[in-house]
Amino acid sequence: MNDNPGMDTFDDIEVSRPALAESYLGLLAAQPGRPLALFAPRRVGKTYFLDHDLAPAAKRVGLVPVYADIWLH
Numbered sequence: 001m002n003d004n005p006g007m008d009t010f011d012d013i014e015v016s017r018p019a020l021a022e023s024y025l026g027l028l029a030a031q032p033g034r035p036l037a038l039f040a041p042r043r044v045g046k047t048y049f050l051d052h053d054l055a056p057a058a059k060r061v062g063l064v065p066v067y068a069d070i071w072l073h
């Protein structure tokens with residue numbers, strides 16, 4: 001019996017990275033027009049970070065995040 005109804009499996013855990021998002025926004029602001037790239041093995045949370053941390057943080061400072069998934073082509 002699970003005595004924590006808010007979390008049934010590990011899939012329910014969400015790790016937020018607000019400080020990392022702020023640091024990337026700082027890098028983008030410091031070098032307008034210059035891209036940043038994230039490189040890491042698959043399934044470590046790059047897309048999740050973009051979607052759940054960086055894009056919302058960017059919206060809050062008035063930026064317009066655009067997501068293009070090349071794999072969908």
Ligand SMILES: Nc1ncnc2c1ncn2[C@@H]1O[C@H](COP(=O)(O)OP(=O)(O)O)[C@@H](O)[C@H]1O
Binds near residue numbers: 013043049
């Ligand atoms: N911060 C996080 N909190 C909870 N689950 C996460 C987190 N980051 C990634 N995941 C989960 O891990 C899996 C892989 O993440 P994903 O962002 O697709 O990896 P990547 O883009 O690096 O290949 C997904 O099922 C995603 O939901």
Ligand SMILES: [Mg+2]
Binds near residue numbers: 046047048
């Ligand atoms: Mg990805």
